[in-house]
Amino acid sequence: MTVDHRTLFGALLADDDFTARLKDRGLSLYFVPPEPGAAVFVSSDGVAAGEPPFPPTLRFEMGQDTAHEIWSGRLPLMNAVVERRLAIKGPVGRVRQLADLLPAVCATYAELSARPRS
Amino acid sequence: MKGMTAMTAAVSTGTVTNAPTLSDTAALSAAAMPSLFTLPPEVERLRDEVREFARTVVRPRVLANDLAPHDDFDWEIVRKGHELGLLRMTLPEEFGGRGVGVLGVAVALEELAAVCASTALVFGASLLGQSSVLASGDPALQARFVPGFLGAEPVLACNAITEEVAGCDLLIPENSPHAQEVTTARREGDGYVLNGVKRFITNGAVAEWCTVFANLEGHPGADGLTTFVVPLDSEGVTRGPVADKMGYRACLGTTLVFEDVHVPAANVVHGEGNGWNFLTMQSNQARTTVAAISTGVARGAFEIARQWCGERVQAGVPLYRHQFSARKLAEMSVKIDAARLLYLQAAHQADNMLPAPTYGPAAAKLFADRIAIEVAEEAMSMLGARGYCREYDVEKFVRESFGARIYEGTPEVLALAVTGALYGHRA
Numbered sequence: 001m002t003v004d005h006r007t008l009f010g011a012l013l014a015d016d017d018f019t020a021r022l023k024d025r026g027l028s029l030y031f032v033p034p035e036p037g038a039a040v041f042v043s044s045d046g047v048a049a050g051e052p053p054f055p056p057t058l059r060f061e062m063g064q065d066t067a068h069e070i071w072s073g074r075l076p077l078m079n080a081v082v083e084r085r086l087a088i089k090g091p092v093g094r095v096r097q098l099a100d101l102l103p104a105v106c107a108t109y110a111e112l113s114a115r116p117r118s
Numbered sequence: 119m120k121g122m123t124a125m126t127a128a129v130s131t132g133t134v135t136n137a138p139t140l141s142d143t144a145a146l147s148a149a150a151m152p153s154l155f156t157l158p159p160e161v162e163r164l165r166d167e168v169r170e171f172a173r174t175v176v177r178p179r180v181l182a183n184d185l186a187p188h189d190d191f192d193w194e195i196v197r198k199g200h201e202l203g204l205l206r207m208t209l210p211e212e213f214g215g216r217g218v219g220v221l222g223v224a225v226a227l228e229e230l231a232a233v234c235a236s237t238a239l240v241f242g243a244s245l246l247g248q249s250s251v252l253a254s255g256d257p258a259l260q261a262r263f264v265p266g267f268l269g270a271e272p273v274l275a276c277n278a279i280t281e282e283v284a285g286c287d288l289l290i291p292e293n294s295p296h297a298q299e300v301t302t303a304r305r306e307g308d309g310y311v312l313n314g315v316k317r318f319i320t321n322g323a324v325a326e327w328c329t330v331f332a333n334l335e336g337h338p339g340a341d342g343l344t345t346f347v348v349p350l351d352s353e354g355v356t357r358g359p360v361a362d363k364m365g366y367r368a369c370l371g372t373t374l375v376f377e378d379v380h381v382p383a384a385n386v387v388h389g390e391g392n393g394w395n396f397l398t399m400q401s402n403q404a405r406t407t408v409a410a411i412s413t414g415v416a417r418g419a420f421e422i423a424r425q426w427c428g429e430r431v432q433a434g435v436p437l438y439r440h441q442f443s444a445r446k447l448a449e450m451s452v453k454i455d456a457a458r459l460l461y462l463q464a465a466h467q468a469d470n471m472l473p474a475p476t477y478g479p480a481a482a483k484l485f486a487d488r489i490a491i492e493v494a495e496e497a498m499s500m501l502g503a504r505g506y507c508r509e510y511d512v513e514k515f516v517r518e519s520f521g522a523r524i525y526e527g528t529p530e531v532l533a534l535a536v537t538g539a540l541y542g543h544r545a
Contacts, residue, residue: 078255081472082388082395088472093219095472096210099257 231414
C-alpha cells in the first residue's frame, strides 16, 4: 500500500529526534508529484499541502510510484535520479544530508504501509 | 627588442599578471564593475589558492614537463596539489574534503589551465573518476574508495569510456539505442568478469582505480551499459602504452586492457543497466569543467599576448595602441569572458539540479573549445617569431587548445546535444 507524503512526514515529525535533525540542518523539503494540487511541503515546523510558505531547501519532483519504491527501500535515491524518475532542485550538496534521515523515513513508511486501511 | 627582456623575464619567472575576469569579484568590485556572478566565499578562496599554486608550483615546471618524454609523469605537482586539497575538492567537508561542487572544480581548473592545461586535466580526470563513487550515494562503496584520497600520499582515479570502436556513440542521444561498448561484463558468482580494451584513458597509467563502462553480456546497446569501479591492481588488468600526444604531454593517456578481471557486485554503481543514464549525467559535469579548462587555455595565451602588446613598441607607441592590435585584443578578451559566463552558468545548474540539463554544459564546451583555438592562434601570431618558440609558452597553448576539442565530446557531438535540447530530445 502506498502512503502519501503528508501522512508519512506527519508521522515522522511526531518524532522529536527526526524534527530536531531537520531543524539542525535547516532542511525543508518540497515534494511535487505530477498531479496538480498534490504538492507537500515539509519542514521542522510541520507538513503543509500546496505552495511552500518559504523557498524549500530541496524540491523533489517524482510520481507516487517512484516515491513508493524509494521509501520502501527498493530504489536508491540516486538511482531514481539516474533513471530520470526523480528530479531534485536545490543545492546538490544538501542532498547528502538526507542520507542518515532515510532509514527513519523508510522504517516509518514500512510501518504505515503495513497498517490495515481504516 | 625593447620589450623582449621584460617579456622573457615575466614568462620565465611566472610574473605575468592576471587581468580582472568576470568571475574575479574582488577585482571587479575594485573597478566598480557589477558582476552577475558572485562566487561563494569558499570558491573564491579556492580560486585564489589554486592561482597561487599554479604560479609558484606549476609554472616553473611547465616547460620541462612539456619537453619530457611522453611517458614521464610529474608526481611532485600531484603531491603538492594533493596537499592543497585538489584531489579531494568534491569530497564533502565531513569526509575531509573541500566540499565544493562543479562550480568550484571548474573555477579551479580554469586557474590551472591558464598556466598548464595538462596539469588541470590530471586533477580533472581524477575528479571525474571519483564522481561515480560520490554520485552513487552508496556508503559502502564510498567507505572503500574515498579514504584513499584523504591519506598523506596522493591517489589518482580515472574514467574509462573510450574504446577503439566506441566513444561518440555513447554521447549522442540519438545513437544511444545502438551504442555499445565492446568491453563486456559477464555475471559470474557474486560478481562480474570484465573483458575488453579501453583507449586514451587519462591517468590510466598512474591511477589506483578506474570507473569502467561495460556492456552486460547478452545486453547490447545503451540498456546494457553498466558502471563498475575497478581497482587497477586487480589481476587481469594491464596498463598499455602511453600515447605520444601533440599536447597535454604532462598527463598520460593510456590503453587499459581487462582480461578476465573479477569485479565484485558491490562495485557496480547505480545497478545493472544504468551506465548510459549515469554517463549522460557525468558528461554534464565533465563538459562544464572542460569548458573551464578551454577558457583557461585561452586566458593563458591571451595574458601573454596582452603583456607583449603592452611592452612591444612600434611606430613610437605600444602595440595595443595600434587599432589593428587593439581590435584583436578586445575580441580575445570578450571571447574569454563569454566562455567563462557560459561555464559558470552550466556549473551553477549542475550544482542545483539533479539531473542537470544537457544544454548548458554542451553549449559552454562547444563555445569554449572553439574560442580557445581562436585566441591561442591569435596570440601566437601577435608574438610573431617569439610565438613560434617554445620558451614563450604560446605555442604550447596552441597545441593544447586542440586537445579539448576532442576529449569529452567533439564539436559535432556537442552540437547534437545542443540541438537535441532545442528540439526537446533531452531536457
